[in-house]
Amino acid sequence: MNRYSVFGLMRGALGGQKHWQPAWRDPEPRASYDVVIIGGGGHGLATAYYLAKVHGVRNVAVLEKSWIGGGNTGRNTTLVRSNYRLAPLHNLFDFGLKMWEHLSDELNYNVMFSPRGAMFLGHSDADMTMLAQRGDALRCDGIDAELLTRDEVAKVEPLIDMSRTARFPIEGALMQPRGGTARHDAVAWGYARAADVLGVDIIQKCEVTGFVRDGADGSGAVVGVETTRGRIGAGRVGICVAGHSGQVAGLAGLKLPIESQTLQAVVTEGVKPMVNSSVMSQSLHCYVSQSDKGGIVMGGDPDNWPSYARRGQPTVIETAIAQTIAIMPALSRLRMLRTWSGVTDMSFDGAPIIGPTPVRNLFINGGWCYGGFKATPASGWTYAHTLATGAAHPLNAPFALDRFVRGATVDETGVGPMPNHR
């Protein structure tokens, strides 16, 4: 494989750029693998890469029913941050954020990580108290968090309506300077290319239709998968299909603590730089950032009822846009380019699920709610550890599948066991 570099680009320019090769192979599936990962999104590909790189497990296949990065990896709003209140969450996400900072070098692929700051707005004294509490929790664990005054917010985002008559007055903000955005497709492609070099087979258009189980009654350990391209044997199988976890786990007879809901986003036409950071309001439930291409990307709440339609309700996106425009009135003049939606795994405490299932040799990584993209490197790293060793990594131990029946939920927002109230 050619290593990408500026010198290679210049050499290619002399030869008419004819040196380019496919970034990964398109192999036929082998009869069996040590580890089969179901789902070729960012998380699955990252898992395969770290299995090969860190654990030396190179006999690995990633099975993807359509094309890699075509699911939620290509549908999110690309925000990266780690400023969660609860320690299990911010420790996992900050482990990931530290990996984001070097990911382009690690993969020899530009993931365009842009640490432009993640800013949570406060609209009242109560908001500021909550943000200060969150900031304290973060700083106790060595994660950056700065409480900003009104003037400091205005300096970061001059287009925010700072008037006292604003619909949503600004009292301050909590800023995580290391947060930002990344190029979502590049994350999938970068991990795919790097994993392929290490011998991982990336098999696209290969849908898993069932599990092959041990035992006379077919209820024993998983020893392989049935796919649209035939039976593939496996030492261990890792489900990594957030959005459709219930469907794949259902093939093994499992019922998960997950509901699938639609999450929408919207992007405007490209304009010159006008939004400098990622601005979020958790009191209102809207967020906005500007892509490197210039489009203003906005999003809000999920549609709060189960759906696999990848088609959201206009009322939900209208609410998010109305809130964003109230905060940044200048955005009202922009034309909407498109809206889209994805299917999210909403778990019962808003936290992911990574770990073993009750079925031997079958593992699961899912339940990322609407916050999975930012976790891609950390999710891959910890899931690879779990798939290689069969045991939890210290960072994913709090996110075991059985935590709900044990009463050990990781409930960031403290609203209780309702996926539709996140």
Added chain:
Amino acid sequence: MYLIDCPHCGPRAQLEFTYERTMDSIAPAGADPQEAMRVLYSRANPMGADDEVWRHTYGCRAWLVLTRNRMTHSIDAVRAVGPETLA
């Protein structure tokens, strides 16, 4: 936005209604705690029709059971919940 045909009020905008949970996640009265937890915290989550508990929160406030398809969003049945429907 959809119309949901409330058995008490007639067709009303979906915004008046809130989704609560699925019928398959209601623990039977008297179930032992472990079994109740297991039922409360798991969903079949099918990629098709399922029975769901909704509430006409900003209307008559009655509980309803909807049979709703999660791929097409079509609502195939709306049933009232209450003593009169149990008879």
